Amino acid sequence: MRPxxxxxxxxxxxxxxxxxxTVRRDLAATLAxxxxxxxxxxxxxxxxxxxxxxxxxAALAGRRLVGFERRGKYLLVILEPAxxxxxxxxxxxQLRLAAGPDVPLxxxxxxxxDLDDGRQLRFVDPRTFxxxxxxxxxxxxxxxxxxxxxxxTQPELTRLLAGRRARIKVALSDQRIIAGIGNIYSDEIxxxxxxxxxxxxxxxxxxxxxxxxxxxxxxxxxxVESRGSSLRDQQYVDLGGLTGxxxxxxxxxxxxxxxxxxxxxPIRRIVVAQRxxxxxxxxx
DNA sequence: ACAAATACCTGTAAGC
DNA sequence: TGCTTACAGGTATTTG
Numbered sequence: 001m002r003p004x005x006x007x008x009x010x011x012x013x014x015x016x017x018x019x020x021x022t023v024r025r026d027l028a029a030t031l032a033x034x035x036x037x038x039x040x041x042x043x044x045x046x047x048x049x050x051x052x053x054x055x056x057x058a059a060l061a062g063r064r065l066v067g068f069e070r071r072g073k074y075l076l077v078i079l080e081p082a083x084x085x086x087x088x089x090x091x092x093x094q095l096r097l098a099a100g101p102d103v104p105l106x107x108x109x110x111x112x113x114d115l116d117d118g119r120q121l122r123f124v125d126p127r128t129f130x131x132x133x134x135x136x137x138x139x140x141x142x143x144x145x146x147x148x149x150x151x152x153t154q155p156e157l158t159r160l161l162a163g164r165r166a167r168i169k170v171a172l173s174d175q176r177i178i179a180g181i182g183n184i185y186s187d188e189i190x191x192x193x194x195x196x197x198x199x200x201x202x203x204x205x206x207x208x209x210x211x212x213x214x215x216x217x218x219x220x221x222x223x224v225e226s227r228g229s230s231l232r233d234q235q236y237v238d239l240g241g242l243t244g245x246x247x248x249x250x251x252x253x254x255x256x257x258x259x260x261x262x263x264x265x266p267i268r269r270i271v272v273a274q275r276x277x278x279x280x281x282x283x284x
Numbered sequence: 285a286c287a288a289a290t291a292c293c294t295g296t297a298a299g300c
Numbered sequence: 301t302g303c304t305t306a307c308a309g310g311t312a313t314t315t316g
Contacts, residue, residue, distance in 0.1 A: 014309065045293090073310080090310055091293080108294090127293045129310070166287065175311075183309060274289075275309065 015089040017149055017180030018223035018246065019236050020073050023095055026239035027077070028068040030097060035064045035116040043110025046123060049133040049141075059134035060085060060113065072145055072179025082137050087123070093130025096122045097239045149180035150220055154213040161201040161209065168204060168212075169197030170273045180220070184229060184253045187278045189215045191252045196284045197277050198270075222249065252278040 015023075039060045041053035050056040060079075067078030075095075077085040087095065096106065098120040105112075111123035111132060123132060135141055147156060160177050161168070171177055172186040181189065190197045193215035195208050204212070223229060228244030230236050231254060237243055247254075251261045256269040260280040270277050 016310095088310085091308080092295085126295065127309090129293065164286085170287090173310090276307095 014091055014182055014184060015093065015228075015236055016073060016182040016185050017070075017220055018185070018226075019228035019244065020070055020075055020089065020180075021150075021224050022227045022238050022244065023089075024068050024070045024075055026097075027065075027075075027095070030239065031065050031115070031121065032068070033064060033066065034119075036061050036113055037116045038114040040112040040114070041110065042112075043108070043123075043125070043128065045128045046110040046125060046130060046132055048131060056132070056134060059083065070148075071139075071142055072148055072175055073182070074142060074145070074179075076139065078137075079134070083134055084137055084139050085132065085134050086139065086141065087132050088130055089125075090127070090129035090131070092127040093123065093125040094237055095239055096124055096237075096241060098122055144176050146175060146177045146179045149178050149216055152178055152213070152216065154210060157213050157216075158206070158209050161204060164201040166201050167198050167272060168195060168201045169277055171201035172212075173275075178216075181216070183275050184250075185219060185223065187253045188251060189219045191278075191280060191284055192219055194284055197272060197279055222246065252280060254278065 039057035041047050041056060044053060047053055047056040050059070063079040063081060063083060065077055066080050069076040069078065073088060075087040077087065079085055100118050101120060105122070106124045108126045109122050109124050110128070113121040115121065123130070133141070146160070161171060164171055166174070169186055169190060172181050172189065173183060187197070189212065193208070193211040195204065195212055223246040226244055226246035226249065227238060228236055229246040229250065230243030231247045252267050255267045255278060257266050259265065260267055260283055262283045263280065265280060265282055267278055267280055270279070
């Protein structure tokens with residue numbers, strides 16, 4: 001019996017660790033040392049952690065952008081005088097650099113940050129899940145965030161997964177355990193490691209955790225080199241509006257019914273924790 | 285303590 | 301052709 005070929009599930013390209021890291025590097029290369037001269041907020045949901053748009057603007061204006069860090073999917077812009085601008089792109093957020101105020105505003109531009117050299121840093125976000133907020137240097141809002149996926153060691157991973165009954169697909173995407181992996185890269189990592197996503201995390205054998213640890217570094221590292229993944233409606237673009245290219249190397253994500261690169265059998269899609277999970281029956 | 289379900293939101297495309 | 305509707309998912313919150 002031939003497998004039923006269905007259209008691949010509609011997929012977006014959501015900002016996960018590689019996409020946020022690409023934006024971080026671009027920011028560091030283009031904005032180090034600039035002064036924020038003014039801030040305009042038109043989308044109140046984007047600054048919802050602040051009581052008013054004015055309180056967000058006042059916290060950011062007059063400060064200099066002196067450092068650019070990343071924790072998981074959170075972007076941290078280090079400010080002087082001492083403070084931190086935290087940015088999370090969530091589903092559809094983009095940071096875009098404009099040469100000046102005359103460049104037409106993209107639809108769904110919610111925050112415009114004027115820089116003292118005339119350029120503008122703009123936050124664009126159709127689905128309005130993303131957010132920006134200014135906080136203290138210790139960033140207490142991120143206290144629950146787990147170890148960054150690019151920094152986790154194999155012994156740490158072993159300890160973090162021990163005893164957990166959650167499926168490994170879910171545990172990998174849990175930001176309190178490991179920070180930076182979302183729905184796209186968790187599937188690519190599991191396929192690369194040859195680990196079934198529905199296995200309980202705590203049941204993985206040491207050799208499987210070893211393969212998983214290797215796959216986390218290999219997949220995320222290669223995706224960073226490719227400047228992230230952009231798919232379909234191209235939700236993810238970098239600071240200059242350009243797409244990444246790692247989608248060309250996706251083995252399973254968004255490829256339901258297409259041949260597995262390893263064995264040629266059709267990629268399957270199931271729903272795990274209300275999310276699409278793409279996998280190969282024989283290769284995981 | 286941990287796990288699972290739900291709300292939030294809009295562009296896209298499938299289906300009629 | 302045009303309308304309706306289902307779907308995509310990260311995180312905070314709620315419920316179990």
